[in-house]
Amino acid sequence: MNAKRRNLFIFLGSALLGWPSLAAGDRKSPATAPTRSTVTPRHVLCFLGGKDGLAVLRKTAQTAIRQFGEGFSIDESYSMDTEDDRMELSFAVCWDRVAESAFSEADERAVLEHRSVLYVLGPPMMAEKTIAISATALRFVQFMLDGGALAAKGESAGVAHGIDRWKELADQAHDATISNDSLALASICRLAFARRPIGDPTAGQSMETVGFHLVGLPDMVIDEVKLANPKIYTNGDQIEIADFIDAIATRMTEYGVGETIARDRHSLSDDERYEDDSYKFNPFGVITIKSVSL
Structure with missing residues (x-):
C-alpha cells in the first residue's frame, strides 16, 4: 500500500474511533434517510x-x-x-x-x-x-x-x-x-447503481456522488479535494476519494444519517443540483463535506 493510500486509511480509521462494530452473526437493518421532498426515486x-x-x-x-x-x-x-x-x-x-x-x-x-x-x-x-x-x-x-x-x-x-x-x-x-x-x-x-466520484479536482470542481437515493441515502458533495500534485488527478486518486465516500456511506447505513453527519460535522441540505423531475434528483438531500486531503 502506498503512502498516500495508507494515510487516507489512517484518517478513515481515526474517524471511525468510538463507533461500535457489528458482532459476527448480528443482523441489523440498514438505516435510510428521512425524505426532504414529495418526490420518490425510481430505477x-x-x-x-x-x-x-x-x-x-x-x-x-x-x-x-x-x-x-x-x-x-x-x-x-x-x-x-x-x-x-x-x-x-x-x-x-x-x-x-x-x-x-x-x-x-x-x-x-x-x-x-x-x-x-x-x-x-x-x-x-x-x-x-x-x-x-x-x-x-x-x-x-x-x-x-x-x-x-x-x-x-x-x-x-x-x-x-x-x-x-x-x-x-x-x-x-x-x-x-x-x-x-x-x-x-x-x-x-449502492455499488451497483450509484456513481462516485464525479468531477475533476484539477479544474477546481467539487467531487460528487449520484444515485445514493436508490438505497435511501443522501448524496455527497466534497467542495475541495486537495491533491498531492494539484495539476495531476490519477485513477489512484479517484479510488481513494471513492474509498472515503464509501466509508461515510457505510456509517450512514449502519448508524443513521443524522448520527453520522453530527459526528463528522458535515451539513445536510436539499438537492439543488437537479430539477425534482429528474431521475437523478435525490429527495433525501445532499451532504456537503468542505475539504478532503489526499
Whole structure:
C-alpha cells in the first residue's frame, strides 16, 4: 500500500474511533434517510440488444416482471428496434472506473454493435423499500444479461458496468440475501447503481456522488479535494476519494444519517443540483463535506 493510500486509511480509521462494530452473526437493518421532498426515486434501466433484438429483449423483460419484478414495467416510448447512436458516448461517460476490471473491450464493442434498445422502469420507492427494490433491479439486470442482452446501464445515476461485473454484483446480492445480511445488500446495491466520484479536482470542481437515493441515502458533495500534485488527478486518486465516500456511506447505513453527519460535522441540505423531475434528483438531500486531503 502506498503512502498516500495508507494515510487516507489512517484518517478513515481515526474517524471511525468510538463507533461500535457489528458482532459476527448480528443482523441489523440498514438505516435510510428521512425524505426532504414529495418526490420518490425510481430505477430506469437501459438494455442493449442485437439486430431485430427488441422483441427478444421485451419478452425477457416481461418474463422477469412476471416472475419477480412486480411494479417494474417496459417503457415503450423510448425503446427501439434500431441502434441509438448516442449510446457509445453515453456508456463511455458512465462506465464504472473505480472497481477493478468493471468493463472490458468486449463490453465496449458490444455497445458499438448494438442494434436495439429497451428501457425498463422500476416502481416509485419509499425510503424503507429502496434496498429491496434495488436488489430486485439488480436481479433484473442479471436476468436480462442471461437472456441475451449485450449491455446494461442504470440511467437513474448514469452508471454502467460490464457483463461480468454486473453478474458479480448480482451474485453478491444473492448471497447477502440468502445469509440475511441486509447491511451488505445495501452496500452492494449502492455499488451497483450509484456513481462516485464525479468531477475533476484539477479544474477546481467539487467531487460528487449520484444515485445514493436508490438505497435511501443522501448524496455527497466534497467542495475541495486537495491533491498531492494539484495539476495531476490519477485513477489512484479517484479510488481513494471513492474509498472515503464509501466509508461515510457505510456509517450512514449502519448508524443513521443524522448520527453520522453530527459526528463528522458535515451539513445536510436539499438537492439543488437537479430539477425534482429528474431521475437523478435525490429527495433525501445532499451532504456537503468542505475539504478532503489526499
